[in-house]
Amino acid sequence: MPGLIDCHTHIALHGGDYDAQILRETPEFRSIVVYVPTLMVYELWRDGEMFGGASPEMKARLAKTCEEHAKSFKRALATPVTIAFGSDTFEKPGTNTIELRYMAMYGMKNVDVLRAATSSAAALAGVDAGAIEPGKLADLIAVDGNPLIDIDAVQRVKFVMKEGVLVH
Amino acid sequence: MIKRAAILFLFFLAPALFGQQLIAIKARWMFDGHSDQLRENVMVVVEDGRIRSAGNLVPDHAAVIDLGRRP
Numbered sequence: 001m002p003g004l005i006d007c008h009t010h011i012a013l014h015g016g017d018y019d020a021q022i023l024r025e026t027p028e029f030r031s032i033v034v035y036v037p038t039l040m041v042y043e044l045w046r047d048g049e050m051f052g053g054a055s056p057e058m059k060a061r062l063a064k065t066c067e068e069h070a071k072s073f074k075r076a077l078a079t080p081v082t083i084a085f086g087s088d089t090f091e092k093p094g095t096n097t098i099e100l101r102y103m104a105m106y107g108m109k110n111v112d113v114l115r116a117a118t119s120s121a122a123a124l125a126g127v128d129a130g131a132i133e134p135g136k137l138a139d140l141i142a143v144d145g146n147p148l149i150d151i152d153a154v155q156r157v158k159f160v161m162k163e164g165v166l167v168h
Numbered sequence: 169m170i171k172r173a174a175i176l177f178l179f180f181l182a183p184a185l186f187g188q189q190l191i192a193i194k195a196r197w198m199f200d201g202h203s204d205q206l207r208e209n210v211m212v213v214v215e216d217g218r219i220r221s222a223g224n225l226v227p228d229h230a231a232v233i234d235l236g237r238r239p
Contacts, residue, residue, distance in 0.1 A: 131200055132219055
């Protein structure tokens, strides 16, 4: 982990063995690292929905990985580290919102999940969007329901605007 | 009558479809990317592809999209 600081890497991707202690005791680390857990990629792989499926042995290993990953994510939630959305599921376009369900299921407050998927992810990616405030790119969606109550509402997209142009 | 309704629909949506400069989007609830709470009954104004404001006012000549009326 100190190597990440030395080489100025800013993303802790996956984070299956995330160490909460280093965050609590290393303010410099907290200030430069954004944690992108990508929970769904392992869950889908375990369930045979990614990378062409998995052998029984591999499924057993992945089940253990998912368990450890969830614990790691929960440890991260107990620290002030910034968490941003990312899925790593390049094989399954259009399914990214499943990641939000896992983030909520493993203990992240729905409002924090939304922040991870909007302002935090945009800031990490260097995109001038992710917030509804003057000057930001008009990249907007509307969903059916209240995602603060039901995070799966984000899967019911009814409206999409990209840089001010209606695309759905 | 149906044809006329369709034309009106297109008339009102065309500016948004083709990237008109000024669009007002009426939303029942809005998450702004930062706050802990949703804002209620907000008009998001978009100009030239960027957010101009999020409040209650509809600028003159803006194309209005009422999200509450979308299926």
